[in-house]
Amino acid sequence: MTVRDVVAVLCVTLLLVGCGRQESGPDPMTRYTLIHDGLEREYFVFLPSDYHDSRDSPLVIFMHGYGGTATGTEAEVTQGLNFYAEKAGYVAVYPQSTWFMADPGTDEQWEVTSWNHISDGFDRGPSGPICESKVPQTLCPPECGDCGNCGWASCNDDVGFLRALVAEMHATHAIDDVFVSGFSNGAMMANRVACEASELFSGAMLVGGRVEKGFECTPTKPLPLLQVNGGADATVPADGSVSRRGYHYSDTRSIAHHWQDGAACAAKRASWTSPAVEDTTAECTIACPDSAAVSVDCLWPEGNHRWPGTDDFRGSNGYCVTELQSASMPDQLICIDPDPDTNFWGSTLMFEFFDTHRSSR
Secondary structure: OOHHHOOOHHHHHHOOOOOOEEEOOOOOEEEEEEEEOOEEEEEEEEOOOOOEOOEOEEEEEEEOOOOOOHHHHHHHHOOOHHHHHHHHOOEEEEEOOEEEEEOOOOOOOEEEEEOOOOOOOOOEEOOEEOEOOOOOOOOOOHHHOOOOOOOOOOOOOHHHHHHHHHHHHHHHOOEEEEEEEEEOHHHHHHHHHHHHOHHHOOEEEEEOOOOEOOOOOOOOOOOOEEEEEEOOOOOOOOOOOOOOOOEOEOOHHHHHHHHOOOOHHHHOEEEEOOHHHOOOOOEEEEEOOOOOOOEEEEEEOOOOOOOOOOOOOOOOOOOEEOHHHOOOOOOOEEOOOOOOOOOOHHHHHHHHHHHHOOOOO
């Protein structure tokens, strides 16, 4: 039985806020579950050592990429994001997307995870086709029915799940500002939910991922935005060129233009820096610096589709779980230990940016 198939009968009346079932383990995080839309969803919470329920702390929700996992993205993609959350004093939450088992025609099966970042899998968007006429065959999530030629992401209600997750965290923990971020497909989901549920958040960071062309959006409440991408990323190219697999993702400038609702300042970009990027090759610019929808765009010239600061593709998508998540996703490998000895500046940059935009400061 998979996580997405389990229905916790006792929590049916709490669909909007979840049931907050807790499971502790040797991991520095704690596993929780809630029921949304008839599915049991799991998420993992890290509390910094200075957390206390008598004082509100900032919170970041971080989402894994396609095929990755909640605990895998913390351990391998970001190389121990909790290490940086501890230094910054942030509560960190890692939700798990829905998934299904796929057999790619060999003896090896794998758990296909994805977020519903544009909803229901389209072949065409408002600006035309979202992929080339001939793309490699994708694995269609069963809840989608027919994914057409371009669909590959979940069709479950992930915006609703994330709304319920934020409500649950407010009900069970002492938190104030909530920020949202993610890598790859997780960044695409952060892009969408920050627009559709902007009243819940204080800012967003997108790393290596944006929605497809035609799905750019404007938050109903202006929010600060940070985008970080590799200049050599062919999986989700920052300049809007056709991806390696034939998909048409938005370029970072278009994302910023819509994010700022077409304001004239969106086209006026100036050089920008932060302590986290001063000793890196990252090239950053800022637009609308005096607005509530300030937008920072950082390009890492030699970076490909991996977390900023990593040397290679080690754990670039987190195809693994820690022991804490191994029971719910038994076909995943156990993650290798994070490497906190390298300057994974993307993690530092995220907390620097979010700290700048905390409403409580």
